[in-house]
Amino acid sequence: MTAAQRRWLLLAPAVAILACVAAGPLLVMLVYSFLEPGEFGGVRPAFSLDAWFSVLFARDMFDPEIVEPNIAHLAILWRSVSLALQTTLVCIVLGFPTAWFIATRPRGTRELWLFLVTIPFWTNLLVRTFAIQEVIRNRGLVNTLLMQAGVIDEPIQMLYTDFAVLVGMAYVFLPLMVLPLYAAMERVDRRLLEAARDLYASRWRMFREVVLPLSRPGLVAGSVLVFIPAIGAWVTPRLLGGGRNLMLGNLIELQFGQGRNWPLGAALSMTLLALVLVALLVYLRAVDPDTRRRDHG
Template identity: 50%
Template sequence: MPAWAVLGVMVLVPVLLMLVYSFLTKEFRGGVIWEPSLAAYDQFFCSRGLFGDEPCTIEWTYIAIFWRSIWQAGLATLLSLLIGLPTAYYIATRPAKTRPLWVFLITIPYWVNLLIRTVSMKFMLRDNGPLNDVLLGLGVIDSPLTIVNTNFAVQMGLFYSYLPFMVLPIYASVERYDFNLSEAAADLYASKLTTLRRILLPAVKPGVIAGCILVFVPSLGSFLAPDLLGGARNFMIGSLIEEQFKGNAGNWPFGAAASMILLTMVLVLLLIFARQQAKAQKGAG
């Protein structure tokens, strides 16, 4: 009961509040007027011209922001998997007495606030930052690279922020893996690639899936990396939602509507995944 009470107060009530706000009317000075309206959803999906009196045409601006968010989150997930899987495997194959040290090193960044870490990343990537200084000193480039305020900078920020979310669940799966299976495969003349594809990856699949979800979902709604590293031209859906709740110029119903659309999309993806997993387990049974 205490757990359900905490979930209800901390999760369900805020979500229901956002749902209600998404169907209310914007107040001129910020906030809402308690009059039911579909204007927020209409604004998201429809473009009605400068004065709002034209027939509805598709509003591609917000759809483009959603699409940018999806592919940025997807790419961050892929990069985290490519780095996180071998990292987790390496840690899990170290002597038992040194594994806690490696896990400790992975979690050290989380001792510092995400805002500070993102600002530090911006300092690293700026035109006169350490990265460009090193590349110039090595003679790799002739002039500083403009990295900040690009999609690449946003991607680096997402990757850096959420990589441990990929490493830790995969590490937990690999640590439980029976390495005698790999030895048996080698005795049967299986190549390392075959062993990886046919034995190791299926065994650690739950950890891979958990890591992908833990990276993709927060990356999709992230706003610090896009705001600080991407600028106005590289908006993501989290930045769009954040802007609607700042100052008197905000539009709370529209921000709530965008939040509900994002939440619905994530829930649909998770439900599809859960259904596929259930079918796979049923088939295996």
């Protein structure tokens, strides 16, 4: 057996699993998105582009000839992209100093800090989200403390807002930003920092021209790891958004449930997939040195 053959043989189980549980269902969804909805869910084997049409458009209720943008879907789409970007941003702001802190601890103690970062993963996502609910609800921890301290008279409505969804997602996805950032920062040669300091670089300049460029691969990887699950998030917006602030994942679920419009659900899933692919393309461009060199001439 040649090395190539052996490689393929070893890959075979993974490829088979991916074909069965990823590619197969995806293909089914793709086909569904071009069919007509069945009575009470399911699909009818009749070709139709209606599902794809209604991802972004709608027909006027009085005059079906008039085509208008689907304001509901556009609003939900926008919220998903916007909240996913905000989540990524919050994770960068919180994760960057954290990762740097860990990377600059003495060898041997870093593992302990990393270990602490992974502690939230021990508890189920659902339980953690319910816990956040308890903290930010009207008679929850934060409001009670603020009221007792006399800072506010009336509880601040935090639960069931976009803010709550943002807090929940940033909390859940933060480790996904810290870990790749740490991996990149750990490899930064400390002597470069000393050199910069010797040459009288200000702290800001040191950060901008040494730390940031060298942490870039981790930053990009972390952003992708946060953005992709954030844009498809389901549990967090469902529990903290109060069902009022739908994100794409919730909209898709609605179509497979009460909406009884599986083709639309499938078309929306494909739209989500396309958004993820765009994010990955941006990622590839950002890390591929060839592309970067071309960009810089």
